[in-house]
Amino acid sequence: MRRGLCLSFLGLALLGGCDDDDDTGANGGGDTGPSVDGAIGDGAPGDAAPMADMGPDANGCHAVVEPGADAVTRLQTALIEASAGDTVCLGAGTFELDAEISVAVDGLTLRGAGPEATILDFSGQTVGANGVLLTGDGITVEDFGVRNSAGDGVRAAGVDGITFRRIHVIWTTPAQSDNGAYGLYPVESSNVLVEECRVEGASDAGIYVGQSRNILVRNNEATGNVAGIEIENSTDAEVVDNHVFGNTGGILVFTLPQLPMKDGARCKVHQNRIIENNLPNFGRAGSIVSLVPGGTGAFILAADDTEFTANEVRGNETTGLVIISYLTDILGAYDDDAYDPYSEGSWVHDNTFADNGDMPQGLLGGLGLAVPLPDILSDGCWAEGQTEDAARRTCIQEDGATFRDIDLCGDMTASDDLAPFDCEHDAQPTIDL
Amino acid sequence: MRSRRSICSALLVVGLWACDDGGDATPGPGVDAAPADAAAPDAAAPVVDLAQVPYARLSEYGFFAGDDLAALRPAAGVHPYLVTAVLWSDDAGKARFVYLPPGGAIEVGGDEDWRLPVGSVVIKNFWFSADQRDREGTARLLETRLLIHEAEGWTGHVYVWDEAQTDAERWVAGRRLTLDFLDRDGAAQQQTYLVPNTNQCDQCHANDDVTGLLGLVTRQVDRMIEVDGAQRPQLEVLAERGVFAAGADFGDTPRLVDPFGDAPVAERARSYLDANCAHCHRAGGGGGPSGLVLQHTEQRPVNFGVCRAPVAAGPGAGGRTADIVPGRPDESILVYRMSSTDPEIKMPELPNLTVDAQAIELVRTWIAEMEPAGCP
Numbered sequence: 001m002r003r004g005l006c007l008s009f010l011g012l013a014l015l016g017g018c019d020d021d022d023d024t025g026a027n028g029g030g031d032t033g034p035s036v037d038g039a040i041g042d043g044a045p046g047d048a049a050p051m052a053d054m055g056p057d058a059n060g061c062h063a064v065v066e067p068g069a070d071a072v073t074r075l076q077t078a079l080i081e082a083s084a085g086d087t088v089c090l091g092a093g094t095f096e097l098d099a100e101i102s103v104a105v106d107g108l109t110l111r112g113a114g115p116e117a118t119i120l121d122f123s124g125q126t127v128g129a130n131g132v133l134l135t136g137d138g139i140t141v142e143d144f145g146v147r148n149s150a151g152d153g154v155r156a157a158g159v160d161g162i163t164f165r166r167i168h169v170i171w172t173t174p175a176q177s178d179n180g181a182y183g184l185y186p187v188e189s190s191n192v193l194v195e196e197c198r199v200e201g202a203s204d205a206g207i208y209v210g211q212s213r214n215i216l217v218r219n220n221e222a223t224g225n226v227a228g229i230e231i232e233n234s235t236d237a238e239v240v241d242n243h244v245f246g247n248t249g250g251i252l253v254f255t256l257p258q259l260p261m262k263d264g265a266r267c268k269v270h271q272n273r274i275i276e277n278n279l280p281n282f283g284r285a286g287s288i289v290s291l292v293p294g295g296t297g298a299f300i301l302a303a304d305d306t307e308f309t310a311n312e313v314r315g316n317e318t319t320g321l322v323i324i325s326y327l328t329d330i331l332g333a334y335d336d337d338a339y340d341p342y343s344e345g346s347w348v349h350d351n352t353f354a355d356n357g358d359m360p361q362g363l364l365g366g367l368g369l370a371v372p373l374p375d376i377l378s379d380g381c382w383a384e385g386q387t388e389d390a391a392r393r394t395c396i397q398e399d400g401a402t403f404r405d406i407d408l409c410g411d412m413t414a415s416d417d418l419a420p421f422d423c424e425h426d427a428q429p430t431i432d433l
Numbered sequence: 434m435r436s437r438r439s440i441c442s443a444l445l446v447v448g449l450w451a452c453d454d455g456g457d458a459t460p461g462p463g464v465d466a467a468p469a470d471a472a473a474p475d476a477a478a479p480v481v482d483l484a485q486v487p488y489a490r491l492s493e494y495g496f497f498a499g500d501d502l503a504a505l506r507p508a509a510g511v512h513p514y515l516v517t518a519v520l521w522s523d524d525a526g527k528a529r530f531v532y533l534p535p536g537g538a539i540e541v542g543g544d545e546d547w548r549l550p551v552g553s554v555v556i557k558n559f560w561f562s563a564d565q566r567d568r569e570g571t572a573r574l575l576e577t578r579l580l581i582h583e584a585e586g587w588t589g590h591v592y593v594w595d596e597a598q599t600d601a602e603r604w605v606a607g608r609r610l611t612l613d614f615l616d617r618d619g620a621a622q623q624q625t626y627l628v629p630n631t632n633q634c635d636q637c638h639a640n641d642d643v644t645g646l647l648g649l650v651t652r653q654v655d656r657m658i659e660v661d662g663a664q665r666p667q668l669e670v671l672a673e674r675g676v677f678a679a680g681a682d683f684g685d686t687p688r689l690v691d692p693f694g695d696a697p698v699a700e701r702a703r704s705y706l707d708a709n710c711a712h713c714h715r716a717g718g719g720g721g722p723s724g725l726v727l728q729h730t731e732q733r734p735v736n737f738g739v740c741r742a743p744v745a746a747g748p749g750a751g752g753r754t755a756d757i758v759p760g761r762p763d764e765s766i767l768v769y770r771m772s773s774t775d776p777e778i779k780m781p782e783l784p785n786l787t788v789d790a791q792a793i794e795l796v797r798t799w800i801a802e803m804e805p806a807g808c809p
Contacts, residue, residue: 076606076630099607099784100776102632127627129782135635137642151747151777157719158642180777181747187722204747211722232744256744258735259724260716286743286750286766332742332754333809335735 061089100128112144171201205230211261257334268428276315293362320356320375342383349397374402381409478509491601518708543684589634627784641717702799740808760806762797
């Protein structure tokens, strides 16, 4: 009987195509035909040529992977077989990928032919929580696009040294809560550079830097996301020259409780264009950003020593900039003795605010506050001694910006008077990587 | 094709039962008393040449004696072992071995402080039953995963078995296998099984960039096993085989319990989560940034999820507001994510494609019994 079963199982297996390789959509989708350039092979044993020994080609590529059949296998094999410091190049065209791609080799560069020329299309993804996962130190990803990843677009987890350059992460169905959470997502990392990237459609944050140190986010575009750019529980960050428009909230500097990295401090947000971030919030309930009111230009939440200067903040219908503490009534209870819920040491100065606050959405729309809301709004909640402490008080020096302190932790006696905030802090340094 | 009976019978040669049945209610020893094959392996102990690894084929390591590799008859120096709480792998069964180089022994200084000599290899074979109604019957070997202790540390490698079950070939990029089997109702089913790529070894095995062992820890290995019909402590049996260096200190970290045994439900749930989630959900692990710590020793309820708000879960939160809402499994993110196969939502992240229904029921029961109900 047992032997009979065994034989019948063998029969089934043969008929059913046991060991059939990945047959779920990577075939025949490319418009450039099967690849051959890099001699990467199909990943079968003995088929992965040690390209590193041969040195790079004229384009500096140690391996080249083209779109076409078995793209996951060929690309993943090239990335695993690469040596530290190698450059793996992606040909132009669309790579149909149904599984997460990962890079663990230190110092590797993964380079496409351009952010709209080489597309990693994850529309058919069934495996992996990210499109591309980076775990090696000193990795550069540049010049390719990522489409419709199931979860995050490109995540760098626990790395020292990561450059995202000219990466376009786009979910092609706008404002879907099923879209992935984060477009570019370095977390628990240090020495992070995000430049000339574009992120569109993320259901949480387009560019999200979490629990990291030494961060430069410059010259990027973020649009159609719940949050355009979010710096969370991170220290020593510079967010400069970005164009952040058409999101629910533009730029968020948050420090949240119950996370391993407790601090969030010294973020310099300057020279950004923060324009018409009026998208109704489409984040999934349960996430913190799902509470961000549509129409919010920028948001400082429980972060310390934030400098916000020389930004253009225009046409954000709820308000231009919110400076707020972690309010448990709104954001939920936490259990974390080491957490400081107050925004301390903020310095807001010399920005251009215009046309903000005409049509508040969400929580701030429902507080019964007089419309228009101001360019700058403070909850008026202060840590003990904060307002008397020159280093910790909130400083606001703006000509022509409207302001309101809504005194949420007092008796809600609102005040438009900026005089108590007329002070300055040391400028936060720019970040040099 | 190879029957599991022969795989497991072979293990009796060395007096140690080392097949588990992939998460059934009664994993472990005792289900088969087939007599051992007569000849103990007297082949020379394998010598793994670290300058040559990883080999292209599993057979080149010499871990398994005889002509029939799929029988998994361990050669000298290759020791089978069992763990208490099994990682869910789409209901695949596993046979685990550790190879120690000649003269080598494990120095143990505590629960997770198992120091294997350079040259050691930890071997995990994955198999799938042809007929879910007869899990002692015919099975197909799918893949064998190795962790090799090289001079610089542990490296992971994956070997995929051929259809004829004669050998397994190294495969780096991950692969999908099609499984044909009869389900518990006897109906023919087809299921995709994911073989991980070698980068993915570290998604579970690396902590703070250091690759380490998950199964060879005291809390998993210190359990009873059946040897020649008698229950014996596994550590004692392994010690008799010379596996441990003198002065082993196994530590006093509480041991895991069988998640589907008869311990209190909270202990069983915590053991399951430790084995299936805590490799990531701990400091330094891939899930570390979430702050959710699922080691069974974590004492603070908010740290292991009770009324813990999600931060970066995105759609993974499923509209729920806490990882665990006491008394309310349906409102708990933990249950939601264990119950999903959507790649963005499912937990664990790594490539299993079917949910562990028995474990979901366990965790649901645990949460349902928590008091007081609800979160502030």
